[in-house]
Amino acid sequence: MSMITTRRSLLAAALLTAVAVPQIPSAAVAASRPASAPAGEVPAPATRAPIGTKTLHLVDASRPDPWNPAAGHRELMVSLWYPALPSAGPKAPYVSKELSKKVLGSEAAAAVRTHATLNAPLAPKARPLVVLSPGFGMSRFTLTALGEDLASRGYAVAAVDHTYEAPVQFPDGRIEDCLLCGKPDAGAVISNRAKDISFVLDRLTAPGSPLRVDRDRIGVAGHSIGGASAVEVARTDRRVKAAVNMDGNFFTEPSTDLKRPVLLLGAQRAGDTENRDDWERTWRHLTGWKRWLDVGQGGHLTFTDAPWLVERFGMPSTVPPEAVPGSFGTLKADRSTALTRAYMNAFFDRHLRGMPSPLLERPSAAYPEVSFLK
Numbered sequence: 051m052s053m054i055t056t057r058r059s060l061l062a063a064a065l066l067t068a069v070a071v072p073q074i075p076s077a078a079v080a081a082s083r084p085a086s087a088p089a090g091e092v093p094a095p096a097t098r099a100p101i102g103t104k105t106l107h108l109v110d111a112s113r114p115d116p117w118n119p120a121a122g123h124r125e126l127m128v129s130l131w132y133p134a135l136p137s138a139g140p141k142a143p144y145v146s147k148e149l150s151k152k153v154l155g156s157e158a159a160a161a162v163r164t165h166a167t168l169n170a171p172l173a174p175k176a177r178p179l180v181v182l183s184p185g186f187g188m189s190r191f192t193l194t195a196l197g198e199d200l201a202s203r204g205y206a207v208a209a210v211d212h213t214y215e216a217p218v219q220f221p222d223g224r225i226e227d228c229l230l231c232g233k234p235d236a237g238a239v240i241s242n243r244a245k246d247i248s249f250v251l252d253r254l255t256a257p258g259s260p261l262r263v264d265r266d267r268i269g270v271a272g273h274s275i276g277g278a279s280a281v282e283v284a285r286t287d288r289r290v291k292a293a294v295n296m297d298g299n300f301f302t303e304p305s306t307d308l309k310r311p312v313l314l315l316g317a318q319r320a321g322d323t324e325n326r327d328d329w330e331r332t333w334r335h336l337t338g339w340k341r342w343l344d345v346g347q348g349g350h351l352t353f354t355d356a357p358w359l360v361e362r363f364g365m366p367s368t369v370p371p372e373a374v375p376g377s378f379g380t381l382k383a384d385r386s387t388a389l390t391r392a393y394m395n396a397f398f399d400r401h402l403r404g405m406p407s408p409l410l411e412r413p414s415a416a417y418p419e420v421s422f423l424k
Contacts (some may be wrong), residue, residue: 095203123212126250127209129384130261131209134170144194146158159359166198177204180205181251184274206262215243229276236278241276244287248283261367269397313393317345317349318379352378
């Protein structure tokens with residue numbers, strides 16, 4: 051299958067694009083909001099350790115843009131989160147008004163507060179690096195809660211926007227639209243994203259990097275097709291030691307085996323023949339450490355910021371009620387965020403830091419929503 055044509059992936063992209071954030075939450079939404087997570091704030095990270103953030107505009111002079119050759123060299127926008135020294139600087143914006151309106155249908159998300167200090171000085175010593183790749187049609191800001199949490203636990207984190215695969219805003223204010231949203235070729239997208247990520251690694255591990263990176267401890271994780279791309283770059287780039295796929299179909303069976311650790315973290319795949327079969331084809335080619343976990347009450351967007359954005363701010367009547375369970379599941383947003391963070395941290399702690407976790411060995415009473423399929 052060359053096209054991104056599964057109902058799940060198309061529905062998720064359409065839903066996120068359709069989510070409009072009203073200026074004032076409805077009474078019903080406000081009543082259901084967790085007291086520990088204010089509406090105007092990204093869910094708090096696991097620790098209170100200072101974290102900083104920076105934005106990078108990168109240009110890969112070694113290749114033309116594959117989706118828009120007339121634009122010249124491949125341009126990428128990257129958000130960094132990292133352990134920082136204490137700083138009195140301002141907290142970083144969650145998203146600009148322009149991009150919020152473009153992606154979510156309203157400027158309101160621009161008022162959301164983050165926990166990372168803009169351009170805070172780096173904390174000392176090199177850190178394990180985790181690169182994040184968002185879903186198709188989705189912005190890197192939808193992985194902010196995960197990025198901030200990993201940084202609070204001592205990781206350097208980079209979230210990549212893949213230009214022309216989602217709306218992307220550049221420093222001069224221009225927003226490049228999703229040119230591929232009408233007819234994406236999954237294989238080409240995955241291959242190109244692997245190149246994007248490798249280029250980002252080139253920059254972040256080179257002299258003068260804006261991060262202090264331990265080059266021997268690098269992992270990649272992604273949501274949806276970003277997850278398939280994370281596994282692909284683990285196959286093509288020897289610097290990547292471990293990969294996580296958060297509910298992303300692979301679309302084609304790999305031609306070679308992969309010996310590096312891989313976590314497949316899915317939603318509703320136990321009873322979904324089409325999506326389960328997609329992972330089964332790749333599973334037999336994963337010959338290193340591997341786990342296949344499933345969140346039966348989750349949805350395709352469970353592992354992103356989408357659940358708490360929707361839960362706290364509401365959604366428009368244009369979203370069909372029957373479409374909500376497949377994309378958002380039935381979990382509350384605070385549980386979606388908590389379990390995503392817990393299993394991501396456990397995986398990277400084990401494979402980048404050598405710290406085993408029982409979460410990866412057996413079902414946990416702390417997270418009964420998560421089952422072991424393999």
